[in-house]
Amino acid sequence: MRSAERSERPGAGAVERLLSGLLRTGVVASLSVVVFGTIVTFVHHPGYLKLPPALKGFTQAGAPCPSTFREVAVGIGQFRGQAIVAAGLLLLIATPVLRVAVSMVAFACRKDRIFLAITLTVLLMMVLPFVLGRVGL
Amino acid sequence: MTPLEFVLIAFGISVGAGLLGALLGLGGGVIVIPVLVLLLKVDIRYAIGASIVSVIATSSGAAAAYVRERMTNLRLAMFLEVATASGALTGAYVAGVVNARWLHLVFGAILALSSVAMLRGGGGGLGRNVAPDSLADRLRLHGSYFDEALGREVEYRVTRTRLGFALMYVAGIVSGLLGIGSGILKVPAMDLAMRMPMKASTATSNFMIGVTAGAGAGVYFMRGDIQPFVAAPVAAGVLLGAMVGARLLGRAPGWLVRRVFVVVLLWVSVEMFVKGLRG
Numbered sequence: 001m002r003s004a005e006r007s008e009r010p011g012a013g014a015v016e017r018l019l020s021g022l023l024r025t026g027v028v029a030s031l032s033v034v035v036f037g038t039i040v041t042f043v044h045h046p047g048y049l050k051l052p053p054a055l056k057g058f059t060q061a062g063a064p065c066p067s068t069f070r071e072v073a074v075g076i077g078q079f080r081g082q083a084i085v086a087a088g089l090l091l092l093i094a095t096p097v098l099r100v101a102v103s104m105v106a107f108a109c110r111k112d113r114i115f116l117a118i119t120l121t122v123l124l125m126m127v128l129p130f131v132l133g134r135v136g137l
Numbered sequence: 138m139t140p141l142e143f144v145l146i147a148f149g150i151s152v153g154a155g156l157l158g159a160l161l162g163l164g165g166g167v168i169v170i171p172v173l174v175l176l177l178k179v180d181i182r183y184a185i186g187a188s189i190v191s192v193i194a195t196s197s198g199a200a201a202a203y204v205r206e207r208m209t210n211l212r213l214a215m216f217l218e219v220a221t222a223s224g225a226l227t228g229a230y231v232a233g234v235v236n237a238r239w240l241h242l243v244f245g246a247i248l249a250l251s252s253v254a255m256l257r258g259g260g261g262g263l264g265r266n267v268a269p270d271s272l273a274d275r276l277r278l279h280g281s282y283f284d285e286a287l288g289r290e291v292e293y294r295v296t297r298t299r300l301g302f303a304l305m306y307v308a309g310i311v312s313g314l315l316g317i318g319s320g321i322l323k324v325p326a327m328d329l330a331m332r333m334p335m336k337a338s339t340a341t342s343n344f345m346i347g348v349t350a351g352a353g354a355g356v357y358f359m360r361g362d363i364q365p366f367v368a369a370p371v372a373a374g375v376l377l378g379a380m381v382g383a384r385l386l387g388r389a390p391g392w393l394v395r396r397v398f399v400v401v402l403l404w405v406s407v408e409m410f411v412k413g414l415r416g
Contacts, residue, residue, distance in 0.1 A: 125226055125352055126351050130359065
């Protein structure tokens with residue numbers, strides 16, 4: 001009821017509602033995948049419920065984890081929990097990227113060239129690390 | 138500790154961090170990282186990787202509520218994101234090269250300065266007369282929000298846009314370096330430098346943090362520093378805490394948010410100094 005009153009206030013535009021829904025959907029969807037992947041990991045490895053030494057392999061330097069799109073895709077094909085979690089985390093990283101893309105389209109529709117350029121710049125910067133790949137140390 | 142216990146404990150801690158983070162306009166990362174490293178003995182690189190992902194979840198979850206309630210200044214956020222995203226990329230790439238010890242010391246100093254500035258800042262922060270700013274006028278960055286405590290729409294004008302932009306670049310660097318949302322720097326940049334009301338600053342900061350952290354998270358993911366086993370419970374836990382916190386913020390009076398914020402700033406700055414001195 002409170003939210004119904006709010007959305008009727010002047011200026012509560014369609015873009016605001018769209019962005020709000022997108023952010024929520026992205027977070028809920030990605031976190032669902034992450035939780036599902038975690039459960040799959042424990043189902044595949046019952047030893048994780050009682051083996052203390054296994055933990056070191058995940059929390060100390062040099063632990064292997066999927067860090068490329070190919071590794072994540074191959075891991076999902078094998079139904080590996082870690083790869084499913086990684087896919088969920090990538091989905092989470094993609095949520096703000098999508099949010100910027102939606103804003104960019106909204107500014108384009110309003111023919112707001114300055115803000116179209118601003119959002120495009122932000123979008124390119126967010127995609128840059130994935131284009132460059134592993135850089136530096 | 139078994140892997141299952143680790144996941145459950147990390148989840149519980151993250152719920153608390155997310156709740157606090159959402160209430161204060163922080164990402165929750167400043168709380169999560171020290172706990173993961175000191176209590177759970179997680180490698181700092183993985184703690185930072187998990188934190189930066191959790192920061193996206195916190196920001197997006199809370200921002201969804203703020204945007205719906207129209208507390209966020211969307212135009213200003215998008216404009217300043219150019220600064221925070223480029224800063225985050227700079228920080229995330231530099232993180233692999235610079236000694237973390239000095240970063241902690243510098244960060245502690247920045248936090249201490251921010252908290253002193255917050256204590257001196259004018260009370261309430263509503264209806265302040267600000268100097269005209271041609272850039273803010275041209276880009277139409279001024280805004281308004283509905284204040285639940287006052288029960289009315291509050292209109293405000295922003296000023297010193299260039300200074301705010303520069304401060305946001307610095308906030309972005311800190312975010313990328315340490316894997317935190319750095320709302321702790323973004324909020325003062327808008328509240329004190331650009332003279333925005335506290336609540337609008339907090340909501341707008343939270344909205345921008347998702348993009349800032351998103352730019353940095355890409356670098357960390359490609360570097361292999363986002364370890365699923367650590368990031369999963371932290372991201373899920375922080376989100377849960379943030380959802381509860383976002384519901385409380387709209388009703389908390391401005392002075393309370395401010396005082397709690399100052400105490401947290403000072404506490405985190407001391408933590409950072411100690412961490413840097415110990416090496």
